[in-house]
Amino acid sequence: MRIALFGRTGQVATEVQRRLPEGATLEVLGREEADFGQPGQVAEAARKLRADAVINAVAYTAVDRAETETELAEAVNGGSVTALAGVCADMGLPLVHISTDYVFTGDGTQAWRPGDPTGPLGAYGRSKLAGEEGIRTSGARHAILRTSWVFSAHGANFVKTMLRLGAEREELRIVADQVGGPTPAADIADACLTLARGLAEGREGGTFHFSGQPDASWADFAREIFAQAGLPTRVIDIPTSDYPTPARRPLNSRMDCSTLEVAFGIARPDWRAGLREVLAELGAAR
Template sequence: MILIFGQTGQVARELAKRAPEARFLGRDQADLGDPAACARAILAARPAAVINAAAWTAVDRAEDEEAAATVVNADAPGAMARACAELQIPFVHISTDYVFDGAGDRPWRPEDPTHPLGGYGRSKRAGEQAVRAAGGPHVILRTSWVFSAHGTNFVKTMLRLGRDRPLLRVVCDQIGGPTPAADIAAACLTIAATLRQRPDLSGICHFSGGPDVSWADFAREIFRQADLPCQVQDIPSADYPTTAPRPLNSRLDTAGLAAFGLSRPDWRTGLAAVLHDLQEVSE
């Protein structure tokens, strides 16, 4: 049995489709604000593997509530990882491109130094450090620009706005890989299974959709596939200020996926699947 932290998030909901036999823990059963309770849940369940698909994802709010974000994104994963290390079972933890400062234009490698720009990124980096320090079999899966038919994300926001407006101004100088939550979920399950046989593969792995694009070009493809006439005007990040700074370069080097028999997914294919799911829901 696989134990999964998270129940309503984008990746957790996709995991539920692919691993219905897994046990999912929502906030009512394991609040990440109580790291010790998360560890107790693992030790009591004694699962074959653990996937942490839960996190504090409110990037801007983390600027004012960094301590609370750090409990959820660092202290709780650290407690989970230590419990998994005690049981010597695989722990898969999802992290983010926000641990980098976005400098340059080459894809970030897993071994590159981290330098987060804000509270959210710092909380996620602290989580990575805690997971590594636990010493058990683990993979920290850094990903970026997650989207699905669930929850709040860029695809759903663009569809909502694009239906009502003839033109949208979208940032063009932030570059990264949009990543379907469905592909992240499938990768987590594959990695967890592989780690059971190959704990020596423990470490950090990057997973993002390809090809890399700007938010503006991502929006254009959304409107093209959705057959919406909305036009996109490119703007710099300076014209769209946010509470927390965003990295300009979110490209991730995904070469390490090959060790798990995985490859970089094409986000355009994932987008088509999400649009199909959303169409079915609306009918």
């Protein structure tokens, strides 16, 4: 099976390259080959593909900066994704695309289902939703995988930030009223590869949710990081209102992942096990 991967150095893209199954080949397109700030360049690169399926792991993920870099966020997450999907439709290539919990309002406490009404709170979420809609209207066979709170041993993420701050401070104030599922990038990569193969074999796609379990607050997540890393850092729960940011965050990022398990046999991973693997890779495990 030939897979084209858009994205080279991000958390999920890195893991896709590391976890490619035996017998599969991978063509990796980084920014040099396809700059997602330029939708036309992305479409041109896509037309040259010789693949059985496409995975898009490129995204503009600077949630706060998106409020002032709106055009760039829209180009990367919206325009270029739409352009890629159009080419995939023309060429008959199935597309696996990673999206986010930020397409929802974050109201309530019930887990969001794939068909629930969307309502992004900020520019980042709106740009990701635009990409989703571009895919759905393109006619391309696709699987949109919404996920949340991604972490790995690579790049910038909450785990690495907590390890750094935990080594510097005795006490940290962490938001406790935002709840979601931390998700290891390695598990997202595995899910993307499974979806790519399934679509290439003619399985029906759609929009799916995938996040780690059990659901937790950021404060809960931090406590588990410190416990597994053997750091004595105390975590003080605070409300979101005590930690203002340029972009609003959804309070409820719980996601119902049952349709993905039914359709493709992909179960929610235990993020605590994934955390142990990440800490071991970083040399930070207790």
